[in-house]
Amino acid sequence: MTPVTGLPIDRRDGRLKVTGGAKYAAEFDIDNVAHAVLVQSTAASGRIAGFDLAAAEGVPGVLAILTPQNAPRLAVAAAGEHVVAFPLLQDNRVDYNGQHIAVVVADTLERAQYAASLVKATYHEGEPAIRMADALAEAYAPKHFRNGARPPDSRRGDPEAAWDGAAIRLDLTYRTPVEHHNPMEPHATIALWQGNRLTVYSATQGIDASQHTLAALFAIKPDAVRVICPFVGGGFGCKGVTWPHVALTAMAARQVGRPVKLVLSRAQMYTSNGYRPQTIQRIRIAASPDGRLLGLRHDGISEMSLPAIGEFSEPVGLATEMLYACPNVAVTHRLVPLNAPLPTFMRAPGEASGSFALESAIDELAAAAGVDPLGLRLLNYAETDPHERKPFSSKSLRQCYAAGAEAFGWARRTPEPGSMRDGDTLIGWGMATATYPMNRSKASARLIFGPNGDVVVQSATQDLGTGTYTVMAQLAADALRMPIHRVHFELGDSLFPNAPISGGSQSAASVGPAVLATVDAAKQKLFALALASNRSAVAGSTAADLALEDGFVLVRAAPHRRISVAALLAKNGLDRLEAVGSAAPGDEKQHYSMHSFGAQFAEVRIDPALREIRVSRLVGAFAAGRILNAKAARSQAIGGIVFGVGMALLEQTQIDPNVGRVTNPNVAEYLMPVHADIPDIETIFIDERDSLVNPVGVKGLGELPIVGVAAALANAVYHATGVRVRDLPIRIDKILV
């Protein structure tokens, strides 16, 4: 069998997706389903004074209108801190504009939407805190930073003394705006009760978390809740948390005694499922005249909702701790409470936003020191993790720099801003470093040999469009030494063995080892069965002598002595053979620092008068351990880089500064790149073998490719124009000089 892992094979769900055959949560046909539509607040703070429901209740087909006055009470207090339990219509509190305040259920979607538009609420309005700049005095330290795994601040050496004595000192403040994930598939849930058992079809990055959140809120056992999600039309972090609308759908279904479907509108996606919070990041760099880092401070402040709703901290300073060799480093993280929804993870939370600040600042240092930006990074290259004081399990950043620079032609860059032109057009070249941690959690899988010997592997993981279906089948096929067309991977059902949330780029690193462990377990079961079978072709051997090859159990030393799996099952009167397995990280992270790395290179072309910024070239070179599928990996990298272009130049959720309501909650006015904005993107993967990270050797690719793109483009804009923009997005008005 020629191994298929790593090959650029087509994604297995590709045909289903382009033919409309892939069923997303909202597309399941459920008998007698009713439709729920959310009503959201138009005030940002205070309490609901009352509702006028007369007009809405008069709409034909309306089955129920749930408000805080009549909504069933959920087990919020017992649900635990990890559950986002607001707003669930449990009280009259209004904490932000666009908060759920009612759910209208009707027999058709059109009637529910119309009735929802007629619900009138009145408020006792409070004085909302909207502008982050006005609320900085309220900043507080996160209470559960990284789920309590570490404190929000860190320091090593003496950054203040380094600052005092340094020849080059830069004190720079960067800002990033509120950004929204905007996956193509909106959030959607169908909830169906059978007695006290709940089934939900729900767009989620975390089947297991959805199951446990719903069980907790409805005070039923987790195994009374089944969550089904075979396809996710993009998540980028906004489908990680089980947001309140999921429980509200189940609440509505129970209330009307029918299955209920609820799909968020695009506008509701701006206040219902988190966002990347705005940040203010102050960076202080102390360096020697030649650009060697002596001291580094990164003080990050990120926007929060009111603390009663939960806590999310954008961890902007984590990469600053470990990316460069610098003896004196201090990092802080603070939160500023506003009347805003709860922020959440958005593609490379912390790294994407933090690297804009850090990698812009490094570029500013290069300019101050008169050193090439790539040379400056090499000068400060960290051979070992300077924060954790551990060796890296692997680090191929040098190779990323070299390969990226070579492909881009970086050596031809002339340093002076405005010095590179094509006719009148200003050309700018910028680069930045990318890094992202290797994350891994415990995962499990089940393997089933069917009567013809074909294999099904199941795990309650998710495929966000990233290729989980495909790469897990590749891994399983190679471990089974079977052709991949005989191996099927199933996911997206909480009845399957448990797997973690698809977040932190951890799915391949978590589920992959579980698949390998399950294949091992299945082989041992097969071998035992073969050895125990009467007059078997392999009789007289031991399990250690046997191998599985192309659907046959055979004696390794005498391959003609073999029996097919199908024959083995038939011989034993079995129609299937099942095995389960699981894998979890050990203590390897106590000994090694585990990160992926990359280098981003960008070219912009800017009209000297009109200042329109157009990206003309992008090169990303990445080292992320083993690449499981060259095509899927390239797609991931392209997607991440495009995401970064949006972050750099276009994306910003605009919020009214007085009433805290989003003014561009749609994909016409929330600008994301269109095809015309994106040039050919060259992606390079450095071959990296790392047996220390996990049994598969994979580090994860979901987030790394966005990291550094915003800084590379900001640095390119500076190189083209001499204008340093320190607040994203970099739009025409910020460089109109």
Add this chain to the structure above:
Amino acid sequence: MQPFTLAAPGDVAGATAAAASAADAKYIAGGTDLVQLMKDGVERPQHLVDLAGLPFDRIEFGADGARIGALVRMSDAADDAELRRRWPIIAEALLASASPQLRNMATMGGNLLQRTRCGYFRDTGFPCNKRAPGSGCPAIAGDNRGLAIFGGSAHCVATHPSDLAVALAALDAVVELSGPAPQGGAATRRVALGEFHLLPGDTPERETVLRPGEIITAILVPAETAGLHSHYLKVRDRASFEFALVSAAVVVGMTGGRIDRARVAMGGVGAKPWRLPAVEAALAGAPATPSAFAAAAAHAAEGAQPLSQNRFKIALMQRALMRALTIATA
């Protein structure tokens, strides 16, 4: 959305009668804007009158110019060879608008009637004097980067979003309207495009001179502006599918290297397509040189009333104007 009934008349009389039959009637043509506004609850008509059956879907040429039927699709107008030959600025403006999918549905008449992109207007969760007269305008002290620097009032600072209308304003186009006459019966009348849209003043809910029940039947493009030097330039952050931050439409008659007459309109800056008579006066008789363009563009800022986030539009429109003049006269 609000439930509605639908009528499908075959002529103007049928359409106006259908519209008069219900208090909350609206005409619909391509529907690319109206349907979105209905979904968002901004428009809540109870009766829709579909104009698709009316005979206004042709482009005709005569001695006095072009007559573009109001129901001609944007994409068809952009592809019309004769229109492109004589007034290429129309196709330039159309192809800078929206997306191919939208242009395949949207009509020329409907394009002139599209509503502002102001986020406060398009969200019923905000007050808006244009949508709910007297409720207030939070945009003026709010998120106003995209809003007008010309022609606004204390009640509304919305911009008109059309690219096409800016080009037509610079071509001295005329809009032909048909509908019930004030004294009874039917009447057809013509209104200069520059007079068709109203400034917000105290009544931002009134956006055009259209009378109740009246329909745009055609856009008339005069022969005098055919074959002149022209250019439509649209400046935006995103390379495609974005409304203009600013846009410039210039139509220039030249003799030798000298400008006889220039017609200049700008988009993205005004409550309606914004003609710049002072700039036109400065260009009349001027040489087609960068310094003359700069001198003329200096007049473009006259009367501008920028808000907290859109002062940049003054410089940007001047640069866009100079660039458009340079390209048009090259």
